[in-house]
Amino acid sequence: MLDHIFTLARLPAGAGKYFALRLDEVGGGPAASAAAAIARLGGVASLFARVGDDAAAAAIVAELAAQGVDVEGVRRSPNAHSPTAAVLVGEGGERLIATYADPRLPDDATWLPLERIAAAGCLLVDVRWPTGAAAALGAAFAHGLPSVLDADASPEPEAVRPLLARASHVVFSQTGLAAATGIADPERALVVARRLAPGWLAVTLGERGALSLEAEGIRHWPAFAVSAIDTVGAGDVFHGAFALGLAETMPLPRAMRFAAAAAALKCARPGGRSGIPDRAAVERLLREELQ
Numbered sequence: 642m643l644d645h646i647f648t649l650a651r652l653p654a655g656a657g658k659y660f661a662l663r664l665d666e667v668g669g670g671p672a673a674s675a676a677a678a679i680a681r682l683g684g685v686a687s688l689f690a691r692v693g694d695d696a697a698a699a700a701i702v703a704e705l706a707a708q709g710v711d712v713e714g715v716r717r718s719p720n721a722h723s724p725t726a727a728v729l730v731g732e733g734g735e736r737l738i739a740t741y742a743d744p745r746l747p748d749d750a751t752w753l754p755l756e757r758i759a760a761a762g763c764l765l766v767d768v769r770w771p772t773g774a775a776a777a778l779g780a781a782f783a784h785g786l787p788s789v790l791d792a793d794a795s796p797e798p799e800a801v802r803p804l805l806a807r808a809s810h811v812v813f814s815q816t817g818l819a820a821a822t823g824i825a826d827p828e829r830a831l832v833v834a835r836r837l838a839p840g841w842l843a844v845t846l847g848e849r850g851a852l853s854l855e856a857e858g859i860r861h862w863p864a865f866a867v868s869a870i871d872t873v874g875a876g877d878v879f880h881g882a883f884a885l886g887l888a889e890t891m892p893l894p895r896a897m898r899f900a901a902a903a904a905a906l907k908c909a910r911p912g913g914r915s916g917i918p919d920r921a922a923v924e925r926l927l928r929e930e931l932q
Contacts, residue, residue, distance in 0.1 A: 642670030642724040642740070643697040646873055646913050652731035659729075667913045668704045669726055671767035671791045674874045674914045675881030680709035682903065683920040684885040687761075689714035689753055689777065691746045691770060697723040714754055721745040724769070734869035734908055748772050755780040762888030764788040765880060766808070768817070771800040778807035787887045791880045792817045805838035812851075812883060813844040814876055827852055828859050841893070845876055845904075851897065862897050865905035865926060872907075874914040879904035882923070902926045 648663035668677065672690065679686040688710050692698040694717045701723060706712050722743040729737040750773040758764055764781040766774035768791065781788040790808035794816040795801050805811055805821065813834070815827055821837060824830040827844050831854045834842055843853040843862075850864040882903035886896030902923045910916025 644669035644726045644728050644913050646728040648730045665912045667915050668701050671877045674877035676710045677708045678878040678881030678917050679885045681917045687711035693721040693723040694719045718746050730871050734872040736873050750776040759784045763884045765884040767791040768795040768801045789884045809840045811838045811842050818844045867905045867909040869908040871911045875904045875907045878907045
C-alpha cells in the first residue's frame with residue numbers, strides 16, 4: 642500500500658477545504674509495515690503480497706527493498722491499481738484513513754511460495770487478503786511455526802472469521818475485536834473471542850496499552866508514555882515487533898513489552914512508517930523502564 646499522509650493542525654470536523662502542514666508519501670499497509678518494522682529492528686523479513694502494475698507498485702516495492710525487506714514474493718497484477726490510502730493526521734497524532742483496494746487484484750493464492758515458510762521463525766498475516774492469509778497460516782501450522790494474525794477491521798468480516806481459528810496468536814485492534822464479536826467492551830469481547838479463536842488472544846488499545854486473555858483472566862499491558870505526533874502505522878509496528886519477538890523465542894511478556902516500546906517510539910515520530918525506530922532505541926526504552 643502507498644500512503645499519502647497529510648498532517649493538519651487538527652482533524653476535520655466536517656466537509657470543507659483544509660490546508661496541510663506537511664505531506665509524506667510512504668509505504669503503508671499492515672503486513673508490509675510490519676515487515677519494514679522487523680527489518681528495522683534487526684530481523685529478516687520476507688513479504689508475500691499483491692500490488693498492481695503501476696507507478697505506486699514501483700514505489701512500494703522500491704521502498705521496502707531499501708528498508709531491507711525481501712520483496713521477491715510481491716506479485717504485480719496487470720490492469721489493477723495498487724492499494725492506496727489517504728491519511729489525515731491531526732493534533733496528538735490521531736488519524737483518519739481512507740483506503741482503496743482494487744477488486745481487480747486476483748484472489749488466487751496458488752502462486753504463493755509457501756515452501757519458504759518452513760525456514761521462517763514466525764509468520765505474520767493481516768486481513769487484507771483472506772485467501773492468501775489462510776494459505777500461509779495453513780503452511781505455518783503444517784511446519785509447527787508460531788503465527789500472528791493482525792486482526793484489524795475489514796470490509797469482509799465474514800472472511801476474517803476462519804483466519805481466527807488458524808493462527809497461534811491473534812492480536813486484534815479494538816475495532817477489529819468489536820467487529821468480530823459484536824461487543825464494544827474489549828474485556829468482554831476478548832472472552833467471547835475465545836469461541837472463535839483457540840490460540841493466544843490480545844487486543845491493542847493505543848495509549849491505554851493492550852489486554853491479553855490468560856488462563857487466570859484478563860491481563861493489562863500498559864503503554865509507554867510518549868508525546869504522540871503521528872500514530873499512523875503504530876499498530877503495524879506493534880505486530881511486527883511482536884512477531885519478531887516470537888521468532889527470537891522471547892517469552893510472551895518480553896515480546897509484549899518489546900512490541901509496546903517499538904509502537905510507542907513510532908508514535909513519537911512523524912511520517913508514517915518512516916518513523917519506525919531501530920533496535921537500539923527500543924532496547925534503550927526498555928532499560929529505562931527498569932530503572
